[in-house]
Amino acid sequence: MNKGVSLYKLGMIGLLMLLLLIPLMMINGIIGDRQNRRDGVIDDIARSSSYSQQLTGPLLIVPYRRTVQVSRYSAVTQQRYEEPVEERGRLYFLPDQFTLDGNVQTEVRARGIYEARLYHATNTIAGNFVLPERFGLGDEYKNYHFDEPFLAVGISDIRGIENDLKLNLDGKTFDFVPGTDVPLLGEGVRVMLPTEDGAEKTTLKFTFDLRLQGTGQLQVTPVGKSSHVVLSADWPHPSFIGNYLPTARNVSDTNFNATWETSFFSTNVQDILNRCSASEICNELKARSFGVSFISPVDQYLKADRSIKYALLFIALTFAGFLLFEVLKGLAVHPVQYALVGAALALFYLLLLSLSEHIGFGLAYLISATVCVALISFYVSHVLGSVAHGTGFGIGLGTLYALLYGLLSAEDYALLMGSLLLFGLLVVFMVLTRKLDWYAIAQRPAKPVVASLEVAQ
Structure with a gap:
């Protein structure tokens, strides 16, 4: 039963x-x-175009040479003696004011049924450097010989640069060249500056336009003593990332705009740069960043x-x-x-x-x-x-x-x-x-x- x-x-x-x-x-x-x-398809599309982008800089770099006395020991005389040796190094200066005004347009690239979202960011970057008297070297200044200074901007994937970069410095125009020549910045661009502009003036005002393509994320390292960054985009689903949230933001059904404000007190970039100046990699500097992710939330x-x-x-x-x-x-x-x-x-x-x-x-x-x-x-x-x-x-x-x-x-x-x-x-x-x-x-x-x-x- x-x-x-x-x-x-x-x-x-x-x-x-x-x-x-x-x-x-x-x-x-x-x-x-x-x-x-x-x-994998998204990574392939990014590999064929450009990956996520992070901007670090600009930094003003002043190469120098000086003669120092190095103590040596002679095995013949069994005595120590002083020998003059030329020392080479660099002085690094961060901008007092740093502003970035960016407008971002997004587009979809498809491969089969899979899609990747690319962006094109039109950025206006401006600010000024206020150099300390005698580069802050004091009485030792006379012992230094300075080579041609340059301004360097770190760009994580230079393949995404879409325009001919030109720097406007105090009303004069200079051309950027590929490579930062600064290991801690990684990839990027630099522009050589005249000695009279880079080594004698105490205030340098700069501005340049940067059109940048990327995939996924756009991040900015706030290098200024006072940094002001504004980003707007035709993307209604921003995900704000990094160490700092926007101080103001407005997100609608079709777009967003966001504003970040930071200072040396909140970023401690100067101290980090001092510790990293002799290093080839400075992850701590790049970690002091913020930005936005354009990845679709509908996964x-x-x-x-x-x-x-x-x-x-x-x-x-x-x-x-x-x-x-x-x-x-x-x-x-x-x-x-x-x-x-x-x-x-x-x-x-x-x-x-x-x-x-x-x-x-x-x-x-x-x-x-x-x-x-x-x-x-x-x-x-x-x-x-x-x-x-x-x-x-x-x-x-x-x-x-x-x-x-x-x-x-x-x-x-x-x-x-x-x-x-x-x-x-x-x-x-x-x-x-x-x-x-x-x-x-x-x-x-x-x-x-x-x-x-x-x-x-």
Whole structure:
């Protein structure tokens, strides 16, 4: 005699849930593979154009030579003596005022179904250097011989430079040349300055225009004693990154603009530069940056990955609904029927992933959920022998899909909403079964499930 609910049935349901983890893990692996392929395409596009950009500078560099006395030891005379040696070095000066006014236009580059967002930033960079008297060397100034000074700007990927760079210095124009000749800045450009401008004047006012292409992120290192940076773009989903948030920002449905204000007190750039001046790499200097990321927040792979984390919960709740029908109606649902419904629930995530790559996550979710709910409702109507039961089951499943979409959309409140959902479902289950005698149900013969839908009387 078949039992409505038995330990055997519960064990089979538990085993089916474990077996359904296999296709779910495979689908999760497909999500990871597609995401890696997307990232690889974006990296290929960036490799063919330009990567994320970071601007560091300008810095004023003054090379010098001086003669110093070095103590030597003579093995012949076994005495120490002083020998004059020429020492070469550089003095580094940061601008007192640094301003950057940037306007960014974005564009989409596609390769197959994958897209990468490039940007074109038109920047006006200006400021001034206020040099200390005798370069701050005091009485030692007379012992120094200065070579031709130059101004250097670090640009992380010089392939993105889109214009002929010219520096306006106190009304005079000078051409930039490739390379910073400053290891701590990395790649970039420099411009040689006349000795009378670079070594005698105490105040140097500069300005230049820089059109720059990049992918993903645009960052700026605030090198000024006082730095003022303004960025605006035709991108409505900015992600502000780096060590400093904007002091003011305005984000609309079509664009954004943001303003940053920093000082030496907040950046400590001068002290960092002093420590890094003899180094070839200065990660600490480049870490003192801020900027914006142009990566799209609508990542179908991330949302698909988050949604599949709820798959086992969905299957458990659906099976619990079947079990509830067995308990309340005394019906016998075969484990194979449980398995087919579970397979439909698992394939929802594969359908969601494949559709979202072409039509967007929201529409893909709606279509996938609709067809899965329709299929399961049709099947359950025959399994339970009732259109009403199948329709009710479909409504409940559709509600669960709607709640899942809410969880995916409200990331900050996902845990709270998920907890309330589970508690609410537990309340419903307990209320519906509050008067059941579970011992009697285990011994009650199950009603045979008819092959066709019951006819309304």
